[in-house]
Amino acid sequence: MTGSTSPALASAHDVELAALAAAGSRPAFGELVRRHSSAVRGLLRRMGADAALADDLAQDAFLAGFEQVADFRGEGAFQGWIKRIAARLYVRRLRKDARVDLMSETPEPHPPHAGEGAAADRIDLDEALKMLSAAERVCISLCYGAGLSHAEVAEALNAPLGTVKSHVKRGLDKLKQRLAPVGRGEDEDQVAGRPVHG
Amino acid sequence: MADLEFETRLDRLFAEPPHFPDAPLFALKVDERLNRGWTLRRLVIGALGLVGGVIGVAQIMSSGVLGKLQFVSNASTKSLNDLAALAPAKLSLPALPFGGEALWMSALLAILALGFALTRAIKEI
Numbered sequence: 419m420t421g422s423t424s425p426a427l428a429s430a431h432d433v434e435l436a437a438l439a440a441a442g443s444r445p446a447f448g449e450l451v452r453r454h455s456s457a458v459r460g461l462l463r464r465m466g467a468d469a470a471l472a473d474d475l476a477q478d479a480f481l482a483g484f485e486q487v488a489d490f491r492g493e494g495a496f497q498g499w500i501k502r503i504a505a506r507l508y509v510r511r512l513r514k515d516a517r518v519d520l521m522s523e524t525p526e527p528h529p530p531h532a533g534e535g536a537a538a539d540r541i542d543l544d545e546a547l548k549m550l551s552a553a554e555r556v557c558i559s560l561c562y563g564a565g566l567s568h569a570e571v572a573e574a575l576n577a578p579l580g581t582v583k584s585h586v587k588r589g590l591d592k593l594k595q596r597l598a599p600v601g602r603g604e605d606e607d608q609v610a611g612r613p614v615h616g
Numbered sequence: 617m618a619d620l621e622f623e624t625r626l627d628r629l630f631a632e633p634p635h636f637p638d639a640p641l642f643a644l645k646v647d648e649r650l651n652r653g654w655t656l657r658r659l660v661i662g663a664l665g666l667v668g669g670v671i672g673v674a675q676i677m678s679s680g681v682l683g684k685l686q687f688v689s690n691a692s693t694k695s696l697n698d699l700a701a702l703a704p705a706k707l708s709l710p711a712l713p714f715g716g717e718a719l720w721m722s723a724l725l726a727i728l729a730l731g732f733a734l735t736r737a738i739k740e741i
Contacts, residue, residue: 451643452643456639460634477649481653
């Protein structure tokens, strides 16, 4: 596995690459790492991991993925599969360190910035996630970033299903306010007499 | 904004990965860790094999199996000698319906067929 990749691997589908990796092809797995590392690292950061921890766990997730790649049958997307492995590793780390109190309601205050377009939306998402409590952030990221159901999140976090649903609901409400369409936010700001941030 | 619409939007936002300029470096680090894992695994398997081999040889030597093998070898030599005494003094190949070359060719073909069969069996396994 190096920085470059062969044209045959570059044009292969993820399922083909996974099958080759399951047969022991490390270049094929390297291509999968190249394709999906940003998504995995991004998810871990959105869940609340700092940059160094996110990268360490993303590497761990890919190593675990290589060991288990024979279990990937191609029913879903490879990216979703590897993201779920990474998310569960992060949750395990949180539980081990007891860093997330699922009963906590305290949000982490962070000054919001307004923006426009898809890039601004993405920045907004990263910024908006910082306004949630740690538990809300983890629950939202597991549901919408890793594609886990509420029940799977509850199982992963070893928390009651109702608690998880509450965190998701509260998190969604906060995100909805933060990620509201730009026009609406400006109108509200003007009505309230607040300055509009560009 | 309807809940479903917002959730779809959220799915889309989460699906857009951020850009990491150091992505190639990250891939190299994963590769290095995979290499390290394989090297360690090979070393452990090699060491375990060596230890197992040493223990096996020690067990064979201590069980006196070499003396028993010597006894079996002597007994088989004696039996073969007895059998040779009963056999005709000379096996006459010209008495067979084919020549000596045909016998050698048959043996060679049999060995080739056995090798082919073994190769196929190993591939199947």
